[in-house]
Amino acid sequence: MEDRKKIMLRTSWISVLGNAFLSLLKIVTGIVSGSLAVLSDGLDSASDVFTSLIILIATPIISRPPNSKYVYGQEKAENMASTILSFVIFFMGCQIFITSLGKIIHHEITELSLLAVWVTIISIIGKLLLALYQFYQGKRVNSSMLKANAVNMRNDVIISAGVLLGLGFTFLLKLPILDPIIAMLIGLYIVYSAVGIFKDANLVLMDGVRDTSIYREIIEAVEKVSGAYNPHRIRSRHVGNMYTIVLDIEVDGNLLLKEAHHIAQAVEDSIKHSIDNVYDIVVHVEPKGFVHEEEKFGVNKDNL
Numbered sequence: 001m002e003d004r005k006k007i008m009l010r011t012s013w014i015s016v017l018g019n020a021f022l023s024l025l026k027i028v029t030g031i032v033s034g035s036l037a038v039l040s041d042g043l044d045s046a047s048d049v050f051t052s053l054i055i056l057i058a059t060p061i062i063s064r065p066p067n068s069k070y071v072y073g074q075e076k077a078e079n080m081a082s083t084i085l086s087f088v089i090f091f092m093g094c095q096i097f098i099t100s101l102g103k104i105i106h107h108e109i110t111e112l113s114l115l116a117v118w119v120t121i122i123s124i125i126g127k128l129l130l131a132l133y134q135f136y137q138g139k140r141v142n143s144s145m146l147k148a149n150a151v152n153m154r155n156d157v158i159i160s161a162g163v164l165l166g167l168g169f170t171f172l173l174k175l176p177i178l179d180p181i182i183a184m185l186i187g188l189y190i191v192y193s194a195v196g197i198f199k200d201a202n203l204v205l206m207d208g209v210r211d212t213s214i215y216r217e218i219i220e221a222v223e224k225v226s227g228a229y230n231p232h233r234i235r236s237r238h239v240g241n242m243y244t245i246v247l248d249i250e251v252d253g254n255l256l257l258k259e260a261h262h263i264a265q266a267v268e269d270s271i272k273h274s275i276d277n278v279y280d281i282v283v284h285v286e287p288k289g290f291v292h293e294e295e296k297f298g299v300n301k302d303n304l
């Protein structure tokens with residue numbers, strides 16, 4: 001286990017440092033060579049550096065054990081940080097878009113230097129190597145975080161390839177306007193990814209679940225237990241990448257308490273058996289046919 005954590009940390013740090021180097025190189029080159037596309041590409045890489053850094057910085061807070069004030073632990077610190085970060089990335093994307101549009105409208109198109117081409121080629125090769133490394137290590141220790149990081153870097157390679165194509169056309173066709181147009185597209189892409197980060201973090205903060213098929217799995221798990229009927233008011237939310245689950249079941253009202261408890265325990269075990277990453281389950285037991293005054297929340301077979 002310790003080995004896995006070490007590999008993950010080392011891989012993340014290599015990603016941070018590699019990306020930071022490429023990002024800085026592109027930002028400086030973008031400014032020096034006058035290429036907005038290269039500058040935007042560099043800013044996009046910088047946002048990835050911040051994202052990886054947040055995971056590394058938030059890790060000590062996230063892994064704090066639960067206490068009487070934070071009984072569910074403090075894993076949502078990561079989602080809070082992601083939300084703040086998404087605003088930074090969003091405004092950065094808007095800024096790139098507006099600046100590029102301004103350059104086009106005001107015909108402030110500058111001649112580019114060949115330096116931009118070389119740095120973009122270096123960036124593509126560097127990112128490709130980083131992405132392969134992340135993917136290899138992610139597969140080795142089976143980390144979805146590292147694999148997601150690898151996919152993100154592969155997208156960066158696509159962006160840089162687009163920049164290179166634009167630069168190529170700029171030099172071959174003498175069409176310098178292509179550069180701010182590509183920068184605008186990158187700006188839009190950055191805004192789009194910021195919205196994605198915001199939505200994903202807020203889903204967790206607002207007690208939603210990413211995949212609602214979990215409710216079908218819970219109902220199926222309850223149906224496997226004999227003596228447990230009508231699972232309803234099922235609620236689930238995320239604690240980190242785990243689930244907390246609360247549900248009501250009905251049992252024969254004439255059972256002894258210890259028999260009813262045995263069924264509730266079996267329901268808990270059955271759910272844990274069919275769903276990975278369960279943090280906690282609470283099963284509320286009612287006599288068969290019990291009618292609630294009002295069912296305000298949760299999922300049952302009818303409203304799934």
Ligand SMILES: [Zn+2]
Binds near residue numbers: 232233248249286292
């Ligand atoms: Zn109930």
